[in-house]
Amino acid sequence: MEQIKYRTMISTKEAINVAVQAYYINQEQYLKYDISGTLEDGTFGIQKYANKNLIKQMIVDADTVKTDPKYDQVVQDIMDHQKSLLLSVMSGTANNFEENVFKLVGGDEIATTNLGYIAPLPKLYFAKLKAEQFGKTISESKEVGSPGDVITGQAYLHEARFIESRGFHVYTFAMDGNLLTSFSGKSLEDFKVEVGKTYKIKAKVKRSSLNKFYGNVTDTVINYLKIIG
Numbered sequence: 001m002e003q004i005k006y007r008t009m010i011s012t013k014e015a016i017n018v019a020v021q022a023y024y025i026n027q028e029q030y031l032k033y034d035i036s037g038t039l040e041d042g043t044f045g046i047q048k049y050a051n052k053n054l055i056k057q058m059i060v061d062a063d064t065v066k067t068d069p070k071y072d073q074v075v076q077d078i079m080d081h082q083k084s085l086l087l088s089v090m091s092g093t094a095n096n097f098e099e100n101v102f103k104l105v106g107g108d109e110i111a112t113t114n115l116g117y118i119a120p121l122p123k124l125y126f127a128k129l130k131a132e133q134f135g136k137t138i139s140e141s142k143e144v145g146s147p148g149d150v151i152t153g154q155a156y157l158h159e160a161r162f163i164e165s166r167g168f169h170v171y172t173f174a175m176d177g178n179l180l181t182s183f184s185g186k187s188l189e190d191f192k193v194e195v196g197k198t199y200k201i202k203a204k205v206k207r208s209s210l211n212k213f214y215g216n217v218t219d220t221v222i223n224y225l226k227i228i229g
Contacts, residue, residue: 007060009109015059015118016075016105017067022054023122030123052119060112078125079105134158134174134214141179141217143208151222152202155180160188160195171225173201179217182225191227200229 023030026048035048049057059065082105085098101117104110110118137156145151155173162169169187173180182203184191193199203222211219 007065008112010059010065010112012079012105012108012110013072013075014065014067015055015110015115016078016121017071018055018058018065019051019115019118020071020074020078020122021058021068022051022119023126025054026051028123028126030120050119052116055115055119056112059115074122074125078121081125081128082106082121130158137174137177138179138214138217140177141214141219143218144175144178144180144220145205147205147207149205150202151175151205152200152228154198155201156198157193157195162187175201179211179214179219180222181211181219182222184223184225186225191225193227199227202226202228 029051031048031050032052034046034050034053036045037047039045039047082101085102097117100114101121104114104117153175155175157171157173159172160169167185169184171182171184173182180203188194203226204224206221206223208218208220210216
């Protein structure tokens with residue numbers, strides 16, 4: 001791309017390519033804010049930059065924009081996914097963020113002042129793929145045990161969400177293709193677990209119900225969750 005001192009426009013594909021790079025630089029995370037702390041040399045500074053700030057450094061503040069061709073297909077997939085929101089936009093069910101991103105991605109270029117809209121797209125895209133794959137995994141979910149039963153087994157931790165208004169965490173597992181949900185006051189750090197990994201768990205069955213979020217599949221709610229391996 002032509003070298004210019006103050007870049008005000010950039011091609012949409014280049015912007016998304018840089019956004020994907022920022023996503024991987026931040027270890028497959030979308031950071032809204034810079035993370036500050038003590039650096040290796042003992043000074044205080046920024047340990048990790050927010051994705052939008054990384055993108056700004058690589059586009060607005062750089063002499064040339066360096067794209068990575070290995071992400072070209074991911075870029076195209078992200079753009080195709082955003083364009084698939086046409087029905088939501090036309091029906092008025094899309095939110096303001098989705099509408100703005102839809103308009104931006106639909107053009108050949110975007111203004112560098114709008115890079116903040118591009119920053120979360122890789123995270124949203126990969127989360128969508130992950131959710132689709134998990135949905136297939138538990139598509140034939142059945143009840144695990146009966147209320148009061150103690151169950152053990154290898155379970156894949158798909159998601160962990162903190163419900164601030166209720167003050168607890170919601171953990172979503174898959175065990176042998178069956179959906180398990182646990183509500184707990186303990187955090188990921190307390191359990192010493194990470195999303196996307198498999199652990200041996202022990203818990204007591206509380207009840208089972210249909211989970212509408214995953215297409216009305218059977219969901220076994222568990223409590224007294226313990227990570228035992």
